[in-house]
Amino acid sequence: MTYTLGVDIGTYQTKGVLVDDKGRVVAVARRDHEMIVPRPGWAEHRAEEDWWGDFVQVTRDLLAGSGIDPTEIACVATSAIGPCMLPVDGQGRPLMNGVLYGVDTRAEAEITELTDRIGEETILATCGNALTSQSVGPKILWLKRNHPELFDRTEAIFTSTSFLTFRLTGEKVIDHYTAANFSPLYDVDRQDWTDALASDIIALDKLPRLMWSSEIAGTVTPEAAAETGLAPGTPVTCGTIDAAAEAVSVGLTRPGDMMMMYGSTIFIIQAVSGRVTDPRLWYAPWLFEGEHASMAGLATSGTLTHWFRDQFARELPRETAFPDLAREAADTPAGANGILFLPYFSGERTPIHDPRAKGTFFGLNLTHTRGDMYRALLEGIAHGTAHVIETYGEIGQAPTRVLAVGGGTQNAIWLQATSDIGKVPQILREKSIGASYGNAFLAACAAGLAERGDIDRWNPVTQQVEPDPGAALEGQHDLFKRLYLQTKDIMADLS
Structure with a gap:
């Protein structure tokens, strides 16, 4: 062996x-x-x-x-x-x-x-x-x-x-x-x-x-x-x-494939047939000569779940804090009882490219709970991701399939909210180890032990998450984008 x-x-x-x-x-x-x-x-x-x-x-x-x-x-x-x-x-x-x-x-x-x-x-x-x-x-x-x-x-x-x-x-x-x-x-x-x-x-x-x-x-x-x-x-x-290695691990192989990486940041890579030039997105030659990729990414995503746990759930045992918070968020309906969350805790990358953008919980009242706020946080990240998916659609590069990977895929609320707000199904594969597994596959290809098409055998598809048309988050998505636009100048002044 x-x-x-x-x-x-x-x-x-x-x-x-x-x-x-x-x-x-x-x-x-x-x-x-x-x-x-x-x-x-x-x-x-x-x-x-x-x-x-x-x-x-x-x-x-x-x-x-x-x-x-x-x-x-x-x-x-x-x-x-x-x-x-x-x-x-x-x-x-x-x-x-x-x-x-x-x-x-x-x-x-x-x-x-x-x-x-x-x-x-x-x-x-x-x-x-x-x-x-x-x-x-x-x-x-x-x-x-x-x-x-x-x-x-x-x-x-x-x-x-x-x-x-x-x-x-x-x-x-x-x-x-x-x-x-x-x-x-x-x-x-x-x-x-x-x-x-x-x-x-x-x-x-x-x-x-x-x-x-x-x-x-x-x-x-x-x-x-x-x-x-x-x-x-x-x-x-x-x-x-x-x-990029994460994208390899889930089989990003043909134009239209989009990898959605749920990590410390949401990062997106889409295989494209040629150079895509739009100031809201990024472009690069792909890992293999003659191929192309278009990229996008939020500045803070999974990082925000760590921040929330450390600031608002200090009494929870560290090893169970995330499952406990997820259960609290599951008791809250989609829409987080009216809270909007802007995930711009370190400025924002795509599509707004605003280093002065700020994180925001908006719409709080005395009835809101920690579960409401945590759900709003997860949905806010999903709104930011949907904003990127919309941008791809606007330039004629809507994804033909979305391949989800990363630790955040273990969070059912975050995963489902992304499909609901972004209006895209998401494919999950058997192994969600991520970039290190993609590296092992790239090493196998470089050593002549595997060919690129072998990833479907190495890591088969096991699940597909479908958008829920009854999730009632579409109206909130418009409010999410308006909230940023109407507070952008205040954010800049705070800087």
């Missing part, structure tokens, strides 16, 4: 799996970490401890728990939250905490300046994406301006995944899918780095070498083998962003 290993670094948890060549899960390991919020609008991880340290421990746990000889592992693939921004020195050592994806809005001024200077139309034409809090280019410029002493020592800019790949193989690489988030430094038509739009951000030779996620970046070095327990010389793929 031959095995592949997949590890994913999430916002709050690292997860790894060992999978055999039939797709059967042999071992699973997890390790928790925290998202650091040093000030409002900032979000960070510690690269050595939270990324590499977690990878080492999870890998060792997988090997110890399975009893598998490391030499039987044919390939390793990784993914991580992204796109992140991590400056490193000449030895690849982090110079600061990793700056996270679109949930970190610190580069608002740089986004505005670059957009005004270059022009939104020019940026869209070259990069396929408007500059938003998801873009890495403005965050590099923020580093250069606010920490020039660190920038002067910077020899490379990594993301979370490229840092892992470097620690495993010594290779400085990045996949095209992740690189497309480096606007305005990536040309999507040429599929190469560019400084034509902004030569003052960083020298291009300090950006990693471009590859496809399905390619082998290198092999495990003796030093990495000593730390992780992997065998020296084990092939390692280039890696990718967590949501």
Whole structure:
């Protein structure tokens, strides 16, 4: 038997799996970490401890728990939250905490300046994406301006995944899918780095070498083998962003397929037949050469359930808090007894791209309960998701099927509200492990142990959630969008 290993670094948890060549899960390991919020609008991880340290421990746990000889592992693939921004020195050592994806809005001024200077139309034409809090280019410029002493020592800019790949193989690489988030430094038509739009951000030779996620970046070095327990010389793929690996795990294969990832954030990837250019959404080359993807994402989703538990359910045992809250919410009718919730706790990404947006409970009265508020929170996330689905429809890219995955799919209220408000059925597969399982499959493909169509055999469909036409949430969805528009200026003033 031959095995592949997949590890994913999430916002709050690292997860790894060992999978055999039939797709059967042999071992699973997890390790928790925290998202650091040093000030409002900032979000960070510690690269050595939270990324590499977690990878080492999870890998060792997988090997110890399975009893598998490391030499039987044919390939390793990784993914991580992204796109992140991590400056490193000449030895690849982090110079600061990793700056996270679109949930970190610190580069608002740089986004505005670059957009005004270059022009939104020019940026869209070259990069396929408007500059938003998801873009890495403005965050590099923020580093250069606010920490020039660190920038002067910077020899490379990594993301979370490229840092892992470097620690495993010594290779400085990045996949095209992740690189497309480096606007305005990536040309999507040429599929190469560019400084034509902004030569003052960083020298291009300090950006990693471009590859496809399905390619082998290198092999495990003796030093990495000593730390992780992997065998020296084990092939390692280039890696990718967590949501992309998650999409692979549920079979996103043909144009019209949409992956709905229920995680710390809702993240959406749709396979499309060609380049989609709309400032409300994101575009990138897909993981395989010649294929395309359109993306969207909320800033805070599952993160909000953690926030609510920690602030309003402290008396509940931590191990049962989420099921207990779900039962309370189930006692409340759809519509949360008239409460509207805006899930913009760290600004918002798609489709409004507003770093100054604020979270809101609206419509509270003295009869409302914690269950009402928790249900409103879940439905508010679903409203935000439906707003994205509507946007796809407006540009002629309505999904032909929606593939749901992630820990949030265990929450029946959240799952059903998304189908009801978004008016879409959702397909669930047997394994909802997510990105780490998708990584194991990508590793199997890279090692020649599987072909892309084999995912239907590895992870068969088990359930479909249908929209409930009687849910009576459509009117609330219009109110949800109006509430944002009518409070937008107040939100900005509060910033």
